[in-house]
Amino acid sequence: AQKITQTQPGMFVQEKEAVTLDCTYDTSDPSYGLFWYKQPSSGEMIFLIYQGSYDQQNATEGRYSLNFQKARKSANLVISASQLGDSAMYFCAPVGTALIFGKGTTLSVSS
Amino acid sequence: ETGVTQTPRHLVMGMTNKKSLKCEQHLGHNAMYWYKQSAKKPLELMFVYNFKEQTENNSVPSRFSPECPNSSHLFLHLHTLQPEDSALYLCASSPPIEGNEQFFGPGTRLTVL
Numbered sequence: 182a183q184k185i186t187q188t189q190p191g192m193f194v195q196e197k198e199a200v201t202l203d204c205t206y207d208t209s210d211p212s213y214g215l216f217w218y219k220q221p222s223s224g225e226m227i228f229l230i231y232q233g234s235y236d237q238q239n240a241t242e243g244r245y246s247l248n249f250q251k252a253r254k255s256a257n258l259v260i261s262a263s264q265l266g267d268s269a270m271y272f273c274a275p276v277g278t279a280l281i282f283g284k285g286t287t288l289s290v291s292s
Numbered sequence: 293e294t295g296v297t298q299t300p301r302h303l304v305m306g307m308t309n310k311k312s313l314k315c316e317q318h319l320g321h322n323a324m325y326w327y328k329q330s331a332k333k334p335l336e337l338m339f340v341y342n343f344k345e346q347t348e349n350n351s352v353p354s355r356f357s358p359e360c361p362n363s364s365h366l367f368l369h370l371h372t373l374q375p376e377d378s379a380l381y382l383c384a385s386s387p388p389i390e391g392n393e394q395f396f397g398p399g400t401r402l403t404v405l
Contacts, residue, residue: 216393218396223398224329224380224382224398224399224401225294225382225396225397225398225399226335226382226384226394226396227294227396228393228394228395228396231393272335280325280327280335280337280384280394281337282334282335283334284334285334285335
């Protein structure tokens, strides 16, 4: 079974700055993938970005990108040009039949 | 909007009540999930249904009873709950192939008095 570790309970950033949210994983599978989800205070989970272990390039999706370091088993989420609306909890989860989420990181963006 | 709806959005119930949570999706997905999110705890998977068949029960107490009458609807029947069952209950759906992202509903915030 895969294990996800998110070591940052909370992160604080100012508007327009970039922020990196950490995620490390532990798996013995040669082929795997990772999702990042955002959960605003309203509670819904919003899919952000996906990275496959065999993808040649780091995933990008608008202001979201992944710093994927396979050898270090890390898939950190980078949010560029933070906005107030980015304030939320962020979860990393390995791809599987069902999602096993990490503890999440609370991001607070201030003006 | 993800295409997954949940009702009610908020529910307050006593320990002797019986209530049901409803989840609905018309995305053509065949896999549906119930998750529980308690305060200060990671999101926990409760149940998985694939093509209306339950494929996973993550050691959930019997006071939670899921039902999946068709691929578009998923229910969670609640009876004799405990205050510690107060949480956000999230429903999700996905295509049946492993590896597809899940689409989540807005959740039902449950309070058990």
